[in-house]
Amino acid sequence: MNNEAIAYVGEHTWAGQLGHVLAILSLVGALLALVAYGTSTRRGDGSWTRLARGGFRLHSVAVLGIIAVLFIMLLNHWFEYDYVWKHSNRTMPLRYIFSCFWEGQEGSFLLWTFWHVVLGNVLIWKAREWEAPVMTVFALVQAFLATMLLGIYLGDVRIGSSPFLLIRQMPENIGLPWTALPNYLERIPQFADGRGLNPLLQNYWMTIHPPTLFLGFAATLVPFAYAIAGLWKGRLRDWMAPALPWTFFGVMVLGTGILMGGAWAYEALSFGGFWAWDPVENASLVPWLTLVGAGHLMLVNKRKETSLFSAFGLTLITFLLVLYSTFLTRSGVLGDTSVHSFTGEGMLPGLLVFMLTFVWLSVVSLLPDAGARKFFTGVALALLLIGILLELYVAAILVFLALAIGWTVGAYRRFPKPEQEEGLWTREFWMFIGSLVLLLSAAQVTFSTSVPVFNLLLEPFQAPLTKLGESTGSEWIKSLAGAKLAPPSDAIAHYNKWQVPFAFIVALLVAFTQYLRWKSTDMKRFWKQLALSLAIAVVITVIGVVLLGYQLAELDLIALFFATAFAAVANATWIWKGLKGSFDKAGSSVAHVGFALVLLGALVSTSRQDEVSRNSQGMDLRFLNEGFSNSTDILLYQGDTVRMGDHYVHYREKRAEGVNLYFEVDYFDVKPRQYRQGDTVRVRDILFTANDDHVASPEFLLDQPTHWTPLEDYPRRALWHARGWSSTQPGEQLFQLEPFVQLNPRFGNVAEPSTRHWVDRDLYTHIRYADLDTGDTSGFMPPRLYEKLLGDTIVTPTSVLVMDSLRTVRDSVTLAMLGPEYTVYMLRMRVRDLYDSQRWFEARPVVIYRDGQPVASKGFEVPDLRVRYDLASVERAEEGTRIGLNVYEREFLVMQAIVFPGINILWIGCVLLFLGTLMAVRQRLKRRNA
């Protein structure tokens, strides 16, 4: 069936066609720029540069055009387009149109491309002599990104994925009957509105986080392109001066983007923290680490001629890691390991070729002579052919990567070495070491995030590994042979094991390296200058250890605490000691203080986070499994006031506002309990009565001899109803938090946290479970029906019921009031607290029948057990009397609450890191332009 012959009604096909044409133009422009800039680089010919600029402009206009067309489609709600239908809807406020623009795979590629276009045009304007080689690299990247948006087929292989496909053109829909309906847009109700944006993403973070992060990714391309240009031109050191401001611009923007992601998770998502070592988070952190290292190595090489090879290495690897992280998060290889990666959708081969091409480019550029370059290129092409033709993909990639590493090590010879070794106590040496530690840190995170990739790489080696495992008897090698590795079960412990020591070293280096001098240092002067900071840091550490209660077993944390405090203090002092208060040059010191505070805040808030929402009711989970932590969730019955951490909490009521269902939770002060003479309390199975008015001590045993007398004779009922002794009681109300649930039938409900901020700590709460029926204001949860025979025992989640007898109420008053056509049944039950075999109550629910049908009932509430019993039905059957009983629990919610101490240190650190880097970039630009 040829659908092209059908005249479809109501489609705006021109937009998609224009989009496709623009996508092709953007590729053509990028390719033209690539060839022309490449030629210009080789020949140094200005006329080629002019042609190349034309090409890049064409590319730029085409990219802006694609963006404009996509926006027009989104703003006009043309739901015949798959991207529009999947990511937007009619009720969406305008500001979310941006969010849904880059929510999808194609849109986020477009965002990335857009930033490259912006940066590329700035470079055309500013880069002067470096323009041709730098822009050659840019054009190559843009050509790859442009193909990612093509969505055309070469044979069976789809190249890229286009945002301009109509839904009826989607591969999964082609050939379906409805695609032959000319008026399908009117006939099929689903086309009336799009799916809209996931409620998780409907907040301002989604508007600002992705553009920032992608600008950060894009910024890493600039130093990469300069490094490649430097290699091509043989100007091994000159490229760093123009690349440096860009590098720290990248550090600033990418760092901000990453921290925004953390802030988003913390403020608006119920992940329970700001960093979870999720693969997608890791993938953005890793390039930042190496970019910071690269920037510092460039600084070293500018002053002293050392660290040249490592400066190249880290600069090149940063962009390669950006590509790798794109590959990880978009190709689908992460699969089940991440909650927020994209699914593959056939992007894997394209992304792989993209990434490996730049590995090849990096290695080839590092190689010293033309012969080696040609040889390596030839080998790479041969491996590509072998890989594709013999379907030995993994083997070909592994051989290629091994050769790439081998050749890179070989290329090391090309780089000039300083004649004598640098001194041990010099700034350049320790900056070099620090950068290498950052590289190691990045490598560790990369390895652990790459576990799913290792499975792919291990697969061809199953046979030899199995053999090796059998001969050595190693379970571990056998598990490798299975190629079914999963991420570490306790990811946080795994990462901390490595990253805490790395962070310790880096923080220590950040602390003292500024105090060292280039070339050689007078060590006496060094210690004199540093002594005060060291002393202050020791004092802060001692105070911190005491206040936060760090134990000796947590020596690694204490060490990190000290190192970060030292780094913050030493860098703050440096502004006066080293720079004599010159604020212009203080950028790096401010940034270092910020970095140290980010680490310190993260250390304190995560190592001392306290899940205060412990549950004291019901069953202990550790009976089930020792590995289970007992209850991180607190159960709050409406109306009850219970102790939680440093407060009493009280779930007042729920309130619907638009699509949000708010749960009002009051927080009260904790104050010592006042007892009056004659008050009765229960301690274990004994009742005590108060001798006098008194204020409770922390322990009952302290009070008992003077204030309490055990009762000897009392009815058992008194024991069941008596309250336990407690040293505290709720004081005045301090504040209210309103965690809420966003109700969304299409995407599922989303719980959003509510956080109380203090200077020294935060209390973060969110709903885990609640009755989401907005119409139900009865104060009870939905009932549960039990159907049993009279005389049976029912076990509910909180109580044990013994249905003793059923009485038909026939007294004259009832008969007179209702008339003879009604029958009234009353069930007599004994009710026991499920968790206290001594607490017995009685319940007598009533049901009224007329003509064999229940018409009314009167429930019976047992407030001590927070339940109400409703008699639903009474049926005489052969085997006995069948009773239907509805059990209502009082309305409750389940909440998680975590106290994060010192989290403000982290946020202050973020701001300082941002400002400091900004100051440093400005200073560097000023110096270059002066």
Next chain:
Amino acid sequence: MKRSHIIAIALIAVAIAALVSSLYDSSTYADLEEALANPGTEYHVVGTLDRSAEIVYEPSRNASLTEFTMVDLEGNTCRVKLAKAKPTDFERSERLVLIGEATSDGEFHARDMLMKCPSKYNEENRMVGA
């Protein structure tokens, strides 16, 4: 030996240690059959929620315990005790990854669970029947 050589060797040593550690600390994906055959060993098990079986979540008994039945990719089923509150929209989940161990009496005790909802990133186009 020059200092740069020492640094290079230390660098490579730490990098290799980190690589081995990431492999060593990693858990293993398994199906239920394998997990049940090795009680007490921690696994990641991928599968789906058995919607025909009862999901039990009794907050008043324990707010952090959810019981349900899982079907793994091979079609094996097993009763699961998960030490977490029942996630919102659990019934709509498309894919589950349980992290935990089997017990000797044939249950699976999950410490943690990753859940993917169809809606999150790639809901199927529900127009097939239209």
